[in-house]
Amino acid sequence: MDLQILVDTVREYQDTWRHTMTVTYTCRYCRSTVGKIDESVNEMRLGFHWLTPEERKDIISYDMNGDTHVRVVCETCQDMLEKNPDLLLLKNPFQ
Numbered sequence: 001m002d003l004q005i006l007v008d009t010v011r012e013y014q015d016t017w018r019h020t021m022t023v024t025y026t027c028r029y030c031r032s033t034v035g036k037i038d039e040s041v042n043e044m045r046l047g048f049h050w051l052t053p054e055e056r057k058d059i060i061s062y063d064m065n066g067d068t069h070v071r072v073v074c075e076t077c078q079d080m081l082e083k084n085p086d087l088l089l090l091k092n093p094f095q
């Protein structure tokens with residue numbers, strides 16, 4: 001295969017992948033959906049590259065559809081944690 005064709009194919013694949021990728025932000029405590037991004041995104045834009053590999057593993061997961069799930073803390077839980085810092089010691093304080 002011609003190298004240029006190979007490069008184009010990869011580029012096309014990456015474009016398709018980026019356009020179909022959905023990023024869902026889910027609260028790590030109450031599991032509510034905080035937000036969703038359907039537009040063209042990549043990890044650089046989302047700032048994932050700032051995370052250490054351990055943080056990435058903890059925060060980001062990929063499902064079988066190729067969608068990305070990011071675990072965050074929603075406003076309600078953020079409030080709750082600020083008022084009750086002890087809850088941080090529990091793994092799933094609201095379940």
Ligand SMILES: [Zn+2]
Pocket residue numbers: 027028029030031032073074075076077078
């Ligand atoms: Zn929450």
